[in-house]
Amino acid sequence: xxxxxxxxxxxxxxxxxxxxxxxxxxxxxxxxxxxxxxxxxxxxxxxxxxxxxxxxxxxxxxxxxxxxxxxxxxxxxxxxxxxxxxxxxxxxxxxxxxxxxxxxxxxxxxxxxxxxxxxxxxxxxxxxxxxxxxxxxxxxxxxxxxxxxxxxxxxxxxxxxxxxxxxxxxxxxxxxxxxxxxxxxxxxxxxxxxxxxxxxxxxxxxxxxxxxxxxxxxxxxxxxxxxxxxxxxxxxxxxxxxxxxxxxxxxxxxxxxxxxxxxxxxxxxxxxxxxxxxxxxxxxxxxxxxxxxxxxxxxxxxxxxxxxxxxxxxxxxxxxxxxxxxxxxxxxxxxxxxxxxxxxxxxxxxxxxxxxxxxxxxxxx
Amino acid sequence: xxxxxxxxxxxxxxxxxxxxxxxxxxxxxxxxxxxxxxxxxxxxxxxxxxxxxxxxxxxxxxxxxxxxxxxxxxxxxxxxxxxxxxxxxxxxxxxxxxxxxxxxxxxxxxxxxxxxxxxxxxxxxxxxxxxxxxxxxxxxxxxxxxxxxxxxxxxxxxxxxxxxxxxxxxxxxxxxxxxxxxxxxxxxxxxxxxxxxxxxxxxxxxxxxxxxxxxxxxxxxxxxxxxxxxxxxxxxxxxxxxxxxxxxxxxxxxxxxxxxxxxxxxxxxxxxxxxxxxxxxxxxxxxxxxxxxxxxxxxxxxxxxxxxxxxxxxxxxxxxxxxxxxxxxxxxxxxxxxxxxxxxxxxxxxxxxxxxxxxxxxxxx
DNA sequence: CAGACTTGCGCAATCGTTTGTGCTGCGGAT
DNA sequence: ATCCGCAGCACAAACGATTGCGCAAGTCTG
Numbered sequence: 001x002x003x004x005x006x007x008x009x010x011x012x013x014x015x016x017x018x019x020x021x022x023x024x025x026x027x028x029x030x031x032x033x034x035x036x037x038x039x040x041x042x043x044x045x046x047x048x049x050x051x052x053x054x055x056x057x058x059x060x061x062x063x064x065x066x067x068x069x070x071x072x073x074x075x076x077x078x079x080x081x082x083x084x085x086x087x088x089x090x091x092x093x094x095x096x097x098x099x100x101x102x103x104x105x106x107x108x109x110x111x112x113x114x115x116x117x118x119x120x121x122x123x124x125x126x127x128x129x130x131x132x133x134x135x136x137x138x139x140x141x142x143x144x145x146x147x148x149x150x151x152x153x154x155x156x157x158x159x160x161x162x163x164x165x166x167x168x169x170x171x172x173x174x175x176x177x178x179x180x181x182x183x184x185x186x187x188x189x190x191x192x193x194x195x196x197x198x199x200x201x202x203x204x205x206x207x208x209x210x211x212x213x214x215x216x217x218x219x220x221x222x223x224x225x226x227x228x229x230x231x232x233x234x235x236x237x238x239x240x241x242x243x244x245x246x247x248x249x250x251x252x253x254x255x256x257x258x259x260x261x262x263x264x265x266x267x268x269x270x271x272x273x274x275x276x277x278x279x280x281x282x283x284x285x286x287x288x289x290x291x292x293x294x295x296x297x298x299x300x301x302x303x304x305x306x307x308x309x310x311x312x313x314x315x316x317x318x319x320x321x322x323x324x325x326x327x328x329x330x331x332x333x334x335x336x337x338x339x340x341x342x343x344x345x346x347x348x349x350x351x352x353x354x355x356x357x358x359x360x361x362x363x364x365x
Numbered sequence: 366x367x368x369x370x371x372x373x374x375x376x377x378x379x380x381x382x383x384x385x386x387x388x389x390x391x392x393x394x395x396x397x398x399x400x401x402x403x404x405x406x407x408x409x410x411x412x413x414x415x416x417x418x419x420x421x422x423x424x425x426x427x428x429x430x431x432x433x434x435x436x437x438x439x440x441x442x443x444x445x446x447x448x449x450x451x452x453x454x455x456x457x458x459x460x461x462x463x464x465x466x467x468x469x470x471x472x473x474x475x476x477x478x479x480x481x482x483x484x485x486x487x488x489x490x491x492x493x494x495x496x497x498x499x500x501x502x503x504x505x506x507x508x509x510x511x512x513x514x515x516x517x518x519x520x521x522x523x524x525x526x527x528x529x530x531x532x533x534x535x536x537x538x539x540x541x542x543x544x545x546x547x548x549x550x551x552x553x554x555x556x557x558x559x560x561x562x563x564x565x566x567x568x569x570x571x572x573x574x575x576x577x578x579x580x581x582x583x584x585x586x587x588x589x590x591x592x593x594x595x596x597x598x599x600x601x602x603x604x605x606x607x608x609x610x611x612x613x614x615x616x617x618x619x620x621x622x623x624x625x626x627x628x629x630x631x632x633x634x635x636x637x638x639x640x641x642x643x644x645x646x647x648x649x650x651x652x653x654x655x656x657x658x659x660x661x662x663x664x665x666x667x668x669x670x671x672x673x674x675x676x677x678x679x680x681x682x683x684x685x686x687x688x689x690x691x692x693x694x695x696x697x698x699x700x701x702x703x704x705x706x707x708x709x710x711x712x713x714x715x716x717x718x719x720x721x722x723x724x725x726x727x728x729x730x
Numbered sequence: 731c732a733g734a735c736t737t738g739c740g741c742a743a744t745c746g747t748t749t750g751t752g753c754t755g756c757g758g759a760t
Numbered sequence: 761a762t763c764c765g766c767a768g769c770a771c772a773a774a775c776g777a778t779t780g781c782g783c784a785a786g787t788c789t790g
Contacts, residue, residue: 032775032776032777033776033777033778034776034777042739042740043739043740043741044740044776044777044778045739045740045741045742045778045779046738046739046740048777048778048779049739049778049779051777052777052778054778054779058738058739058779059736059737059738059739060738060739061737061738061739064738064739078506078509078510079510079776079777080451080512080775080776080777081450081456081510081511081512082447082448082450082451082456082512082775082776082777083447083451083745083775083776083777083778084776084777084778085446085447085745085777086445086447086448086451086744086745086746086747086775086776086777086778087744087745087776087777087778087779088745088777088778089745091446091447100476101472101475101476101479102469102472102473102475102476102685102686103472104467104469104472104669106472107466107467107468107469107471107472108467110466110467110491111465111466111467111493114466114491114492114493118492123490123492123511124490124491125488125489125490126475126479126489126491127479127483127488128476128479144443145443145444145446146446146488147445147446147447247669248669248672248673249673275673278673279673282675285675304612304613304670305669305670305673305674307613308613308614308640308643308644308647308670308674309670309673309674310647310650310675321467397745397746397747398746398747398748399746399747407769407770408769408770408771409746409747409748409770409771410748410749410769410770410771410772411768411769411770413747413748413749414748414749414769416747417747417748419748419749423749423768423769424766424767424768424769425768425769426767426768426769429768429769444746444747445745445746445747447745447746447747448745448746448747448748448775449746449747449748450747450775451745451746451747451748451774451775451776451777452746452747452748452749452774452775453747453748453775454775
């Protein structure tokens with residue numbers, strides 16, 4: 001049955017009535033496009049076009065633009081994010097998955113991510129999986145249900161495929177459809193080793209990372225390669241590995257004690273990270289060895305404590321902020337389809353090297 | 366002009382045609398309610414009610430519920446966040462404003478916030494203002510335009526009033542409409558001072574925080590009060606203050622050197638935070654004083670470095686994670702109007718005390 | 731002065747959900 | 761046989777913004 005004129009009339013009036021009531025908006029502030037338009041005596045269309053900077057394209061008179069913009073400002077108009085998202089199918093939001101947000105690594109990367117995203121008016125959701133498999137499985141779905149347009153995985157290996165662009169910061173097995181931002185481990189190794197080499201060190205000990213850490217492999221491969229080219233022989237007896245998931249300096253302390261027990265002489269230690277370097281220094285001091293006089297120590301990361309510990313740590317600095325920034329910018333490019341994935345699978349970030357007091361010329365005795 | 370039957374027919378068919386095309390959804394995955402309903406031969410209404418657990422209320426037959434749920438699962442139906450938000454005016458999202466995310470303080474608080482929020486299916490946006498006034502002004506608005514239902518300000522003083530519930534973690538001047546989560550500074554001071562008191566310390570030096578830091582005032586007030594009750598005299602000559610915005614241990618180093626120059630004897634220092642305590646230790650060592658034998662040092666915060674530095678730092682631990690959790694849970698209660706603001710203006714969180722190696726019995730000489 | 735452009739703007743459909751109200755059978759009470 | 765009530769579902773109007781077309785004046789061309 002088609003409604004007749006009478007009914008339509010009535011309905012239309014009811015509608016008007018409803019529209020007249022002050023709509024309580026999300027956030028409780030501001031007015032809707034409709035109210036703004038009514039206030040101006042213009043159509044929704046026109047106002048919308050002005051607000052979207054599409055005025056030229058649709059030839060809105062400059063005077064009208066002025067009026068609209070002023071009214072928008074004075075009425076405190078803010079477009080409703082839901083309505084806009086619903087219509088445009090874009091949320092200007094990305095998801096970030098990290099192992100643990102309270103850790104310095106993730107937080108530094110996030111800082112870079114945030115800067116890059118906010119510049120483009122994007123926001124981000126953060127979730128931390130804490131290495132729990134169920135969360136690793138659930139979070140991407142949760143993020144997608146929040147309509148994120150892309151995902152950044154920080155030091156995290158995503159399980160299944162994801163229907164939006166994904167950028168990984170370290171820690172992702174190279175995989176189809178995932179752009180990885182990683183440190184240039186070769187340059188990093190070259191920094192650390194040639195520094196020691198130039199100081200005269202030849203018998204160098206190494207503390208590798210835990211096996212579960214994704215950087216362990218690539219960093220060690222780079223180390224081997226650089227030693228090769230420098231002519232440094234890697235003595236298997238001088239290689240140890242961090243064990244256990246304990247954070248902080250403890251694992252490095254343990255590894256160094258093991259190293260010392262092997263009674264093989266070495267004049268320097270290259271550590272997997274600063275935390276373990278600090279542990280190494282403690283162990284060396286306990287063994288009566290003075291850093292850097294007897295043994296030089298090189299760290300990795302440049303965490304804040306690296307500068308404050310005595311002796312201050314010579315270390316390879318990971319530009320985490322920059323890695324985050326790059327990740328975010330790449331993700332945006334992928335979302336906007338300005339770049340496609342095939343040509344580049346990973347972007348290398350160049351580390352810095354910070355020379356402090358924990359390394360010195362090899363002693364002559 | 367009313368459309369006649371003919372036109373309506375045509376329009377309706379056009380409509381059907383459009384609806385038939387596979388709608389590319391946000392996130393590129395799943396089907397819409399409409400498709401799900403069509404698939405089931407049911408109305409949108411019914412399916413929606415089942416999906417929203419409102420089946421009882423509207424007497425949907427159990428068999429129907431079953432069918433709906435199964436179809437939803439098999440078709441991978443996910444409600445569109447925009448449409449739902451638009452309709453229900455709720456985003457299940459809050460905003461978090463921090464000074465700097467890469468700093469340990471904010472990151473730890475965020476960790477607690479995240480846990481509490483995700484439990485309730487809320488997500489959060491993070492923005493860091495870096496003490497820039499323009500951002501402090503802009504971010505609340507930006508967050509509101511993203512329809513956040515509440516805001517958590519971490520160590521940050523919001524400028525204007527905000528039309529959604531606000532919870533502050535430290536750093537907020539007590540203000541109407543803002544619930545503040547803060548450390549119980551009195552207990553904290555009692556921990557630190559009675560520890561030193563019991564070790565025999567009477568001549569105690571203090572390093573206060575920078576004036577811009579919001580905790581400086583309340584922590585000092587508590588210190589004065591506790592000294593009073595313990596009968597410890599505060600010698601103005603033994604009180605210094607951190608200067609400058611430099612992060613890390615430098616300000617503490619400088620403050621301690623100043624203290625030493627005053628040539629007033631003291632057997633212990635109570636520092637504003639761990640970072641400055643580390644600086645203090647460095648300065649003391651340089652002056653030939655051994656910690657803790659000659660001077661005991663107490664920190665505040667319990668940052669990771671506190672445990673690794675030598676000597677390991679005795680310090681007051683701020684339960685940042687718990688403060689974040691409490692903030693988030695309170696905010697949710699405010700949003701749901703389960704609690705109102707008037708009765709409680711601030712929630713005190715009790716600190717812990719960690720005894721390590723930087724404090725010792727006062728030496729007899 | 732008629733037709734062809736251009737200028738400046740409005741109509742109305744659409745995005746996907748939610749929800750107040752209504753409508754249809756069917757069984758039991760009278 | 762009539763009426764009532766309830767079980768079980770559907771209608772259709774929002775929510776607020778975007779956008780392909782379309783249309784009326786005004787300007788220009790010849």
